[in-house]
Amino acid sequence: MPATERPTQGRVLSWSGDPLLAAKFAPPAVAPALVTRPRLTDALSAGAQGPLTLVTGPAGAGKSAACAGWSRAGAAPGPVAWLTLDPGDGAPGVFWSYVLEALRRAVPGRLSGLPVPACPGRVASSLLVRLAAALEGLAEPVVLVLDGFEKVTGRQVPAGLDFLLAHAGPRFRLVVSSRVDPLLPLHRYRAEGRLTEIRGAALAFTPDETAALLRAHGLGVRDDAVRDEVVEGLARRTEGWAAGLRLCAVALQDAGDPAAFVRSFAASERAVSDYLLTEVLDAQPAGVRELLLRSSILDRVDPAVVDALTGRPGAEGVLERLGRDSVFLEIVPGTDGYRFHPLFAGVLRRRLQIEHPALVPRLHGRAAHLLASAGRPAEALEHAVQAGQWRFAASEAVRGLLVADLLAEPETSRIEQTFSCLPASVPGAEPALVAAACRLIRHDGPGCRARLRPAEDAARQGRPEAVTPEFRLTLALLRLLSVPYGPCEGPAAGEEAAAVAADLTPRPVPEHPGAHPGLEALRLRGLARSLLGCGLLDAARRTLAEAVGVCPPGTAVHLRHTCLGLLALAESADGALTSAEDHALESLAVADRHGLPAGHRSGTGLLALAAVALAQGDAEAARRRAEEAALCPDTRSDPLLRTQEAVLRCRFELAHGRWEAAAAVLAGRAADEEHWPAQQLALARAGVAQARGDHLTAAAALRGGTGAAALVALARSRLAMGSTGRALALLARAENTAHAGLPDRVAARLLRAQAAVAHGEKAAAERLVGDALDAARPERLRRPFIEAGPWLPYLLERSGGAGALRARSGWLTERAPGSGSPFPGPLQPLSxxxxxxxxxxxxxxxxxxxxxxxxxxxxxxxxxxxxxxxxxxxxxxxxxxxxxxxxxxx
Structure with missing residues (x-):
């Protein structure tokens, strides 16, 4: 035995005579409101079957609590030797003195003859050899838990542990709890399958564990919705960080409104700020502390940007170490950047504002220009706005085609939120474009058109900022998409704007072909909406089908949802009811599948389903769908959709014989300047007049109409007034119209049949009704038959021969789902x-x-x-x- 080491005579440090502290050999006391987490206990039990288990995570992640709970649960494979390390325990002599005492307490009598270190600075190799030999002779496993191992610095202690793991035999198990990875050859242990790792992600509380923690703190909330909001909000804010959850739970006990506390990010930050400042920020050297404060303004912390913000090189190495040491900084997958834990970022930003208030806008301004130069315009403009550089922010938004992204996916874009406080006094054509786009996604079409004027003036005058392809493309898209809110200039206006956009689209981003996937679909949707407003249903359908085809899967969700709904609406008006229903349901499914917020959902698909239901004889389903559509923001703002919703409600009232209520729906609605909505209103007003027997008023409402629908409706009024010849001439014109839809063709044949019945030509009437039934059957189009009048049921009941006409009308008399009858109501109400x-x-x-x-x-x-x-x-x-x-x- 070396003279410098001798068997211990007591529980003291041999070189100082100071006693070993007994509190260091017991797991920490059970915290109030402890939540047992069986999944962590099971993970530690599985890890302790092998030689080394590593538990790492940031301060307050729950490492010690997890290990202590496992130890007390008796889930270890043998006795547990616990050692809590303090900052002074990193010296080899001190460390191994405490390790020996911890193991003696765990396995009494087996290590009593081992020497103790004679000085704090070193340990003789013979001590480790004897300790390994003693452990190898154990009859059952023993587990050494080293809690707080980040306090051990240098390589001597880790080297000794590595030696012990290699030579102490299979019954020695080591559990290391640390904020940082120990200087052990972890790569070798991984390759050999001898290492179990429990990292911060595994330590994070799950939502169920968060709910259990709140209950343990006496924070039971009776209302299920409020409880779910509190749990989900805390889990999201803290990202499962144990200390943050406990601190917030304590703060919640004094909060009168738990849900309001969770919604307030500032309240969450205040609850954890002292802990993070003391345990994390103040523990860093001065240079690292300054780096953390300055880089906190970044959402993605990139080394090159941090170098520029601090004015010193070397940020990459510092960030890598901080990320490795779990200082609430983690790598962003797929990049060389990092991100702060949200609460830590908030605390850092508040501290930066307190300590260096004048520096904050300068840092944001510097970051804006750096990120813009790096090709990251979305992040650049946010920092420019924080720096008050509105014109630069707008310029970047236009140059990066971010306005197009905003229009394609308003539900996920941060651009609108970024520019929500854009002052109206900011001059320039580019701020005008951004302001117009923000108005448009809020469904304020007139406001968009008004804010486009400065940009249009700049383009006409050829100002430098207005001649770039990006500026011209953005202007063309905004003009195209705001056409419904201005005077109807015919489809030529929309086609011209769409052509300009098509001509410019590939040029700005040839080096990033997938950077703006919704551009072409956006252009096609705008063109289709213009065509639809002008009543060109066939062209609108083709264009919308093309738009749906070019919408990239998984992206531009709002755009795909809207294009499908518009396509369904055009198809329903054209009588393609089956296809319209399919596309409308797909539109709703896209919105549901991707969780599209209610404020960004389109009413187009719902209006299409209402039109289909009404056409197929299910007036109640039509009413329900129309009421849902009325809640969507675009239904209230787009003149075409607003008119369509009113017309559907009017027809629903007529289907139930309530012509007074139908007239009230249309009261005060001026004829729209777009062709198709104006035609729809005229047809609805004529329908109300016909329902009350006022055919002269109906004919007056339709005066000037040239479309097939107007001609058929006018023929119906003439036929009711006894002008059969005039009616048949109008029907001939309607049938020869190039764009006559299925409802118009079916209604025309029924009116010809009615005229034949009036002249006693029963065979001709049956032939015409049969043709109408065959044409309408594939789409289950019932509405023209419902509105035909009493002569039709009479004719069907008395059809000649073997009842062939009755057989062909079998589908018509089937009850539509949810309706009371295939003929759900009289065209004229009873007095x-x-x-x-x-x-x-x-x-x-x-x-x-x-x-x-x-x-x-x-x-x-x-x-x-x-x-x-x-x-x-x-x-x-x-x-x-x-x-x-x-x-x-x-």
Whole structure:
């Protein structure tokens, strides 16, 4: 035995005589409101089956608590020797003195003859040899837990541990808890499969564990929605950081409104700021502390940018060490940059503002220009705004085509939020473009057009900033997409803007072909919307189908959602009901699948589904879908969608015989300047007039209409007024119209059949009705048959031969899902007196009895009965009563 080392005579440090501190050999005391986490206990138990388990994470990650909980749970494979390390324990002699005592306490009597170090600065190799030999002779495993190993500096102690792991035999197990990786050859242990690692991500609290922690702190919230919001908010803010959760839980106990506390980022930061400042920031050297403060303004901390912000090179090495040492800094996957933990970043920024308030805008300005030069315009403009450099920010937004990205994906873009406080006094054409785009995504079309004027003036005058391809492309897109909110200049205006955009699109970004994936789809959507407003349904459908085809999968979600909805709307108007329903449902599925916020959802798909339901005879489903669409912001702002929603509500009321309510829906609505919405309003007004029997007013509402729908509606009024020749001439014009849709073609054939019935040409009428049934059947188009009038059911019931016409109409009499009948309501409502007469018929009263009951003449009663039969499309008393019950008139 060397003379410098001798067996211990007591529990003291041999060179100083100071006692060994017993508190260091026991796991930390159980924290209040402890949450047991079985998954970590299981992970430590599995790791302790091998020689080395490493538990690493930032300050307050719960390393000690996890190891202590595992030790107390008795889940270790044998006795546990616990040692909590302090800053002075890194000297080899001190360290191994405490290790020997910890192991003696765990396995009494087995290590009593081992020497103790005689000086703090070194340990003889013979001590480690004897310790390894003693451990190799153990009958059962022993686990040494070293808690707080980051306090051990230098290579001597790690080298001794490595020797011990190599020679102490299979029953010695080591668990190291540390903020940083120890200087052990971890790569070799990994390659040999002898290392278990439990890192910060595994230590983070899950949402379920967060909820358990809040309950343990007595923070039970009765309301499920509030509880879920609190748990989700805390988990997101803290990213599962144990100390942060506990500090926030303590602060929540004094908060009157837990949900408001969680929503306030400042409140979360205040709760953890003292801990982070003391345990993390103040523990760093002065130079590193300054680096952390200055780089805190960055969302992505890149070494080159940090070098420029600090004015000193070498940030890469410092950041790498900080990331390795778990100083709340982690690598951003796929980049050479890092990111701060959100709470740590907030604390750093507040400290920077307190210590160097004048430096903050200068740092943001410097970062803006650095990031712009590095080709990262989105990040650059955010820093420019923080620095108050609005014109530079707008210039970068235009130069980087970020306005196009904003229009394509407003739900994920930070640009609108960045420019939400753009002062109106900022001069220049580029700020005008950005302001116009922000107005457009808020569905403020007139505001967009007004803010485009300075940019348009700059383009006309050829100012330097207005001649770049990026500026011209952005201007062309904004003009194209804001066309619905200005005067209707015909499709030529939209086509011209779309052509300019198409001509410019490839030029700005040839070196980054995938940088702006929604550009072409955005251009096509704008062109299609212009075509749709002008009533060119075929061209709009082709363009929208092309737009959907070029929308990149997984990106431009809002754009794809809107294009699908517009396509469905155009198809529903053209009578392609099956395709319209498919595309509308796909539009809604895209929004649901990607969690599109309600404020960014389009009403186009819902309006298309409402139109399909109404066309197929399901008025109630149409009403529900139209009500959903009315809640969408674009339905309220886009004149075309606003008109379409009103027309659908009007037709729903007419389908239930409420022409007064239908007229009220249209009251006060001026004819739109776009062709198609104006035509839709005219048709709706004519339908209301026809429902109340005012065919002259209906014809006046349709005067000047040249489309197939207007000509068919006008023919219906002329036929009702007895002008059969005029009606047939109008129908011939409608059928020869190039863009006559399926509903118009079916309605025209039915009107020809009605005219044939009036002239006693039953065979011709049956042939025409059969053609209409065959044409409408693939799309289940019922509405023209529902609105045809009482002659149609009469003709179907009395069709000649073997009932071939009745067989062909079988699909028509199937009940539509959710509807009461394939003929859900009279085209003309019953008057109050007609309802009284029908109520008497239900009581099986004769005409004489009804006359006496109501004080009418018998002839007047018979006149009312004939009107009731006509309006209810029946010919017998029993059928009238049944129909009245179906319609809830009785």
């Amino acid at each position: 109050a007196r007609e309802r009284d007469v029908l109520a008497c018929v239900q009581r099986m009263m004769s005409a004489d009895e009804i006359a006496a009951e109501l004080g009418l003449s018998v002839n007047t009663v018979k006149t009312h009965l004939r009107s009731v039969y006509r309006k209810l499309c029946v010919s017998r008393r029993r059928d009238a009563v049944e129909r009245g019950r179906e319609l809830r008139l009785l």
